[in-house]
Amino acid sequence: MINFIRPAIIYLIILIILFGFLQKLRSTETPENPGVIMLLYHSLVKDEEVDEKKFKLGYEGAPYLYQRKTSQFKADMEYIKNSGKYEVISLYDLEAMRMGEKELSKNAVIIAFDDGSISQYKFAFPILKEFGFKATFFIVSNKPEKKSDGHMSWDNLREMANYTDSYGEYIFSIESHSHTHLPITEDVGSDFFRDRIYKELSEPARLIEKEIGKQPRFFSIPGVGGYKKEETIEMAKELGYWGIRSRLGEVISINKDLDMYSLSSFAVLNKTKTPVPLERWFYPSVLDKTKVLVSNFLKGSKKMTSIINFIQKNIVPYINII
């Protein structure tokens, strides 16, 4: 038995060094075309109101997982501004770029929020105004009426939509994140499914136009997956939507193949590094890329993904210290 211990330890050490090396190894070459990363926030929380213990458990359960402290959010914005490496654009700019009407000279960031939490109005809105950054708010359209449950009211949303920056430009847009936030699964019977999806797409379009005076052009899919892609896209187009955010973790590249109905975003969660690790997301290390490749390959096999996550969370940080 004892004979196995030494080779096992040596093997483990080699593995650790290898992972550390792969983690550091990243491509530094600038892509031919600059890319766009959509940062997706949910709710913000005042630093002094954070229960650190629970906050740190964020990985295990919502809602902490989706919270970002106001100081973290501010640090993210400061980093974007001070690094000088990124332009902040809107989804409307992205559409204009796809059409060849606008061009990007450097990598860009889209700042977006899901769910319509009141904390976005209270904490993000003043910070975004201060920085003059454009932002997109994907709201759940049956929520603004229910003023008591922590969501923005139509008055809050109107105030943001009507705000203009020092150039007189509207920089905040109110878009759709469904009507009820119902995560619809694909095994729902097809007629029911079609009616339900139609309502989830059409109600926000109707209500936002009525209350805000501007038709929403972008839709963010609630939950992960669930909506039958082709049917959703078909209906979204009929209803006047120009794009759908439906995926996670990929840089959007602007070329004629850009599919506006399958936009990707990066969720900025409580445990996401501060400031938000844009450099790493734009130029992932070999290990990051391998992780994506392996998890795509093993889609459905949660076990493997959690092993990789475990290695990255528990082993890789120690290698970086060494």
Ligand SMILES: [Zn+2]
């Ligand atoms: Zn949501």
